[in-house]
Amino acid sequence: MAPLLELRGVQARYGPIVALHDVSLTVGEGEVVALLGANGAGKTTTLRAISGLVAKTGEVVYAGSDVRRASPERMARLGLAHVPEGRGLFPELTVWENLRMGAYVRRDRGGVKADLERAVQHFPWILERRHQHAATLSGGEQQMLAVARALVARPKLLMLDEPSLGLAPLVTQELFRVVHELNEQEGLTVLVVEQNAQIALTVSHRAYVLEVGRVAVEGSSAELREHEGVRRSYLGY
Amino acid sequence: MLTLAFSSSHFFQTVAFGLAIGAVYASLALAIVLIYRTTHVVNFAQGEMATFTTYIAWTLTANHGWSFWPAFFATIAIAFVLGAATERVIIRPFERGDPLTLILVTIALFVIFNGLIQWIWGPDQKFFPGAFSGTFTIRGVTIAHQDVGVVAVTLATVVVLWLFFRFTKMGLAMRAAAIAPVASRLMGVRVGWMYAAGWGFAASLGAVSGMMVAPVVQLNPSMMQSILVYSFAAAVFGGIESPLGAVVGGLALGLLTTLLGAYVSWIGVDLQLPVAFTVLIAVLLIRPAGLLGRHVVKRV
Numbered sequence: 001m002a003p004l005l006e007l008r009g010v011q012a013r014y015g016p017i018v019a020l021h022d023v024s025l026t027v028g029e030g031e032v033v034a035l036l037g038a039n040g041a042g043k044t045t046t047l048r049a050i051s052g053l054v055a056k057t058g059e060v061v062y063a064g065s066d067v068r069r070a071s072p073e074r075m076a077r078l079g080l081a082h083v084p085e086g087r088g089l090f091p092e093l094t095v096w097e098n099l100r101m102g103a104y105v106r107r108d109r110g111g112v113k114a115d116l117e118r119a120v121q122h123f124p125w126i127l128e129r130r131h132q133h134a135a136t137l138s139g140g141e142q143q144m145l146a147v148a149r150a151l152v153a154r155p156k157l158l159m160l161d162e163p164s165l166g167l168a169p170l171v172t173q174e175l176f177r178v179v180h181e182l183n184e185q186e187g188l189t190v191l192v193v194e195q196n197a198q199i200a201l202t203v204s205h206r207a208y209v210l211e212v213g214r215v216a217v218e219g220s221s222a223e224l225r226e227h228e229g230v231r232r233s234y235l236g237y
Numbered sequence: 238m239l240t241l242a243f244s245s246s247h248f249f250q251t252v253a254f255g256l257a258i259g260a261v262y263a264s265l266a267l268a269i270v271l272i273y274r275t276t277h278v279v280n281f282a283q284g285e286m287a288t289f290t291t292y293i294a295w296t297l298t299a300n301h302g303w304s305f306w307p308a309f310f311a312t313i314a315i316a317f318v319l320g321a322a323t324e325r326v327i328i329r330p331f332e333r334g335d336p337l338t339l340i341l342v343t344i345a346l347f348v349i350f351n352g353l354i355q356w357i358w359g360p361d362q363k364f365f366p367g368a369f370s371g372t373f374t375i376r377g378v379t380i381a382h383q384d385v386g387v388v389a390v391t392l393a394t395v396v397v398l399w400l401f402f403r404f405t406k407m408g409l410a411m412r413a414a415a416i417a418p419v420a421s422r423l424m425g426v427r428v429g430w431m432y433a434a435g436w437g438f439a440a441s442l443g444a445v446s447g448m449m450v451a452p453v454v455q456l457n458p459s460m461m462q463s464i465l466v467y468s469f470a471a472a473v474f475g476g477i478e479s480p481l482g483a484v485v486g487g488l489a490l491g492l493l494t495t496l497l498g499a500y501v502s503w504i505g506v507d508l509q510l511p512v513a514f515t516v517l518i519a520v521l522l523i524r525p526a527g528l529l530g531r532h533v534v535k536r537v
Contacts, residue, residue: 051423053419072419072422072423072425073422073426073427088419090412090413090420093409093412093413097412100409101410101421104424104425
């Protein structure tokens, strides 16, 4: 079966600075794929290139169609939910309004209602905080809300950019527990960029390591946990 | 200093007139706030756009025999399209650019719309029929229907707009696009069209204010210019990002200037504007964010 997402020889630049030299990767349906690498390796740019925030060359095939030139608006309509760096919440909208924005491209009202309820089941605190501005939430709650909002879109592919950034270890664990659960129970496909290689390699099936805009290592997460270079550089033992 | 011959009838008439003119300031101020919040542009052409659309309403009634209300609603729709098109064609290339450039662009728009008005309709004053005529008397006080009508129409517009932003999906998306355009795009919102819609609604609000004030001041190419100054004051007074503040600010300013002009003899008509602005500066000194300026609560 063809993968849900396939990048082949993707290049991207910010002005004269080349951020991605040559990135090829695939994400199969139902997989959790991790993207690891040091700061500036191009992890965030890879996600931004996929969701259409950054122009790129090369081949990007998503759900069977060529989306190299697709806009973020179009990618959202194709079922891509991208939780960006910094979470991309609307600080001055309420928690509930943020959640409703997740369903913006959907037209099936009944389905949206069911998915709002489903999001609340995963994150029960949302219900009592629903009238609060998103800006008043703690960092962990904001990240949870961003994930919950992405779920309300009922995405084919969920992309998370450094979900653990600035979160306490317990909160990070909780977040990845939910991601794992969604994948196991609902077959949600996830591409996650993460600094915390330890947790990323525990939750994911496969992983890619980016170095200076190229894929340096790839393999199953179990293999990468044993890979010497990966261990030394990203796992610290 | 105060005029001593105080008649309660005159007082209530003055209040009614003050609120009516305040309602006109309020809708134009709201238009300014709407555009500022959606595209961060201070639109100096807001008044001229309002005048332009009021001339369209005049053409519909005077030349095409429409009666007032059909012309009123048609003009609101035309104004929406005009406002949205202005954003797409003229503002968009400068979107989120240098604030000074944008100020210059809206000043250019001011001149362009004013020129278009004179070119199409000429410099002369036109008779613009009001929707409301006559008076009614309550407890011995005679009030013009026009005054009550203007306040009612303005408040109705504000309520409709509030309901739209609060309860519709598009209203929510417009607020989201104003707060975080990139995040909105990732949700699938076509942000550019949301900006255009913001300009459209603002132009419609301006049209309402123009059509409400034209029967009072008579339709002419510079009709909205002094009103624009008051509306800017009202918008800043209320806190430039607060819609409620703009409405309260507009009504307060209308009431204040009218009462000062009527009851403090040395102010009269000539000093209304300077005194009103002195009060405005005093308010800003005490509350720099404006009367209802937002204090964003943030937890990092």
